[in-house]
Amino acid sequence: MTFFLFNLLNGLQLSMLIFLMAIGLTVIFGLMDILNLAHGAFYMAGAYFGYVVFQGTGSFWIALAVAPLLPLVLGFLLQYFVLQPLIDRGRSAHLDMALLTFGLLFFTIGLIDLIFFETLGLTFMSIDKPAGLGSYVDIGTFYPAYRLFIIAVGLIVALIVWLILERTVVGAVVRAGVDDREMVRAMGVNVYVVFASVFALGCGLAGLAGVIAGAELSINISMGVQILIPTLVVVVLGGLGSVKGCFFGSLIVGMTETLSQAYVPALALFATYLILAAMLIFRPQGFFGRTPKSV
Amino acid sequence: MNAVRKITSLLAGAGLLAAASTSALAQDKTVKVGLLSDFSGVFAQLAKDVEDSWMLALEERGGMVAGYKVEIIKEDSENSPQVGVQKANKLIKSDNVAIFGGVISSGVGIALAGVADKEKTPFVAGFAIADPLTGKFCSPYVARTSFSANALQSAAGAYWAKQGVKTAVFMGPDYAAGQAMLAGFKNGFEAAGGKVVLEELTPFKTTKDWGPSLLKAQQTGADMIYTFYAGSEAVQVVKQHAAFGMQEKMPLRGAMWIYDEALWDAMGGVQMNAIHVTNYTNALDTEASEKFEKAFSDKYGRLPVASNAMGYTNAVAIFDGLAKAIEENGGNLPEDKAKIISALASLKLDNDPRGPVHFNKDNNAMQDNLYMVQIVEGPDGKPTHKVIDTFPYGEDLPGCNMK
Amino acid sequence: MENTKDESWHPLVEGDESRHDPLDEVANADHRKFLITALIGLVVLIALPFMVGDYYVSLLSEILIFGLLVSGVNLLLGYTGLVSLGHASFMGLGAYATAVIAALLGYPVWIAMLASILISLLIAYGVGLLSVRTKGVQFLLITLAFGQMFHAIAEKTRVTGGDDGMTNIPRIDLGFIGLDADHDRVFYFFVLFCFVVAMAILRRIVESPFGRVLVGIRENEKRMLAMGYSTFPYKALAFGISGMLAGLAGSLWVQHSFFVNPHIMTWEMSGEALLMVIIGGSQSFFGPLLGAAFYVLAKDLLSEITEAYLMFFGLIFVLVVAFFHGGLAGFAGKVSERFTRGKSGGEERQ
């Protein structure tokens, strides 16, 4: 019984990490129709920059606070100065942007490889957990304190995102934008700034996830691609553009990965993809997604 | 600089200029040797380690073997068999190497064994520890200077069982190498009276959380966890094992990969006091080992690690094997390149830093002893190895039917 | 085409090719241009192996093999407008089918090749039936999911060596014409033969009424439905055919490298195929082939300079998507237009 409960905690921890990634991707997709495959690159940017900041200051907390700013700024620049102008010039938001950001992911991986491995000779890096979170707590069995921290961060971010979207003017604009882009334009809001800001925040959250993961997992060249696929699964499961869906989608993916590993290891490699494929075949709009706008 | 030279040679080889390049200069006798390894991808560090040792071994021989000047041509197989095959083709067909070696990855190694056999060009694996490489896929053109998974792991299994460890959980990635390590460990451990109570194979490359597996291991109450993980997976497993507070109750042990020196920084201290098996450590105090250690640290300013030692064996075997084959052929490179491998396999490397190494009938390296080491704090406060025991080597799996 | 005596417009009336229907001048001109390009290309492909060293002959084989794969991918991406991230798995299927049938079961390689083509066609068609109801990003993800599942199966299968794979896979036996395919030039010409046959068939397909329907689906599927096309079977069949080409590529690949393992079916590999198509220029028949050639050669060169060559490909890819939508083929088309008085670039728009 406790075995099951601890597995649930593990599942929740993984879910929250994935949620931090997926929430940005979801809102960006819902609002701008851009499937940002470079999201994995922003995650990496957070982790690697986090490592640099950590090496410089020796503080996990400073790294956690500062590192997400890099992906945040890069995200804003990318959307405002590259993606949006291209869309305005007639590139399809849907496919061209997916392909373009896919290329960007490859580019980033190559660039990071060039800087960190080829130039600095670093292969495996890690950020040390802060005192207090590095150890374990005794809650029936020893359980890593850091995992509880990840769960807390995930829940807090979920709450904040929810509050912003549901309770603030900015949130109202974004929600309206997800439902009907033309309407927001007609409202006279500078949509481009809203778009770029949302894009930047999403990338910042991915960077935050990167720093957090950098302490629990390890920082390496394939981390961005590794996290990307479960994240995409979440976005599809939850329904493209649905925040509530994203939260539950993260839970489903995190729990599936954890529980299948704990109880049916033979299926662990397939479980997530089976869910993804079944979902796309039987309910392509996701659990909470809207049906496509036009036929 | 090296790259520029290569581009020129590439351009010379490319297409229309082919005719111009045929006027090969023959005043100096040169033998070309391919260093094909996984310089990018997860094994990048190991590949670099191997390269460093190659350069050391070459320097020690003054860049010559048996009157031939050695030209090393370096290629990156990127931990991808596809790329490896392509690069091997280049080495064989475009550069006309006499022999090539180096490879880390088992998958690449097996692919290259196929190419070597087809193209009748010797290949000497530097790492690539999959059993079938010198088993099912053995060939008169293929040798290996590291070891096979079974030889190392069955010896380690037997060691721990004899130390009184009764039950163990095996954890490893669910792919060929992981399965081979499990089988090897289980063979040795259970034959000596131990019992593997849980075989926990995690999805390869996609696992992000070892929590479920560690919890499952806890449930069994076994005496230890024996693992095979490498690179970033090793870092994560070791860190998470510590984070679950299991270091006291159920120590995490394995072979050199899990506690590789290159990972110590990333592990952030939790690797201290861990015990693992290895086939070389710079803490060895044999004469051969000390000599290698000095030569290596003189050249590179740091201590050699296990992958350096394996790279060194690889290079020494290739260079000395070449020399022997040339000498046996009256001072000329033999036409039949299988003779290079047979010369190599007849070498007795008694002064190898790992301890005496020789080759078995499948052209696979065997060494006399293995070492159990502990990671302890060195005199300078930095982690280092301490040899806590020496024990006999294991055996290869059967399966080779060489023509 | 002469058809005026017939009062009805019944389309089955086949025209006499020797006569010109002024209305179809554009299509006929395009076709002539295609034939000339193809002929020049073929002459080059036949002559090249005699001018370069052995290694470059094997690179050429590789280019042709990837050419088959990316032409398959392009049937979906360029012609039908569907982006698949799972095509490497069909290449893998073809590769494994050949490896198992020829190396494990011991059948002649030509039987293994035919079987591989058939198997990849059938399985791709099956996957197509399940996938093509979605489009856009959903389609990209569902093909990714299927691809990953096939990859996982390949990794889990012990008889084929799991992740390590299998080696010592034989090449086709050309003894009946007195040749040995183990020689690289001989094998190259065998690959070239398969390539030409497959490309001729593919060309027939994209030029056929069926091929035109695919283009219609790419341009506006809603309208196609409104005009009375059941688009679903077209898309499923296109998926099957493109999977079959990938399967043929895989079958040749194992013979080329004597080796197969699950790496060949990773989604990164599918991504590389997309890279080739886009860089070369989708929506054109020869574009993806240019892309494959560029990719293989540039990778060969770049990887000599830096291990981080992925960075350059990422960058090139981004630039092509952003600024040169036609890719290399589009660029070549524009250049040739400058020299000829040409109207709208015929080859570029299919």
Add this chain to the structure above:
Amino acid sequence: MTQLAVSNISKSFGALRVIDKFDLELAVGERHAVIGPNGAGKTTLFNMISGWIPPDTGRIEVEGLDITGRSPQSVTQAGLARSFQKNTLFDGLTVAESLRLAVQAHSPVRFNFMQPARKFGGLQQRAHEIARQMELESVFHRDVKTLSYGQKRQLEVGLALACSPKILLLDEPAAGTSPAERATLVRLLTTLPDDVTLLLVEHDMDVVFGVCSRITVLNYGRVVASGTPDEVRRDPEVRAAYLGESAGHAGEAGKS
């Protein structure tokens, strides 16, 4: 003879009843318009008849063949082709290629995948014929995206006509056009073959009165009036509900 029979169809979205027990019968060759203010349910009605939305109740027949609930493609194959209010064209193709595709949809060669389409000269001829009919001959080989807006509207109708339909459903063909473009459209629509039955949704009264012999007026999903243009014009309920308000500025492009 009845060409299209729509009986008793209804459609609700949630609590909103968009079409309420709608009936319509069209004779062969009839020119019929459905008019009504915005939100009257005209587009929903069209989508139901052409198969894009299944009706909740009722029955739709083409020459006695029940097509209720069929997919759009199968409705079109049964002989009922439609155009769209918002241009739904093949922007990357030429006019010739577009029309050829439409013609091909109703020819047995549409499944042929081994012979060059070039060789089926009949497709091209028929496409050219349609282009002539729609006055698009001069732009036959031009890319669709380079056409003027009016020409695009002509092509929109042409693509439906090229399906050789028995019944042609035109969804606001004149939407967004200039008066000159509209005049061209009216001329083209009045010269459609006699055996093609025409059902038109249109806001522009010039087009409606210029083309159609019968009119059905829809308001809040209900038929308010039906009859000849004169009868409808005289109907007091219509005047109150619809014409009275918009008679002055007829021709305003509507949206729904």
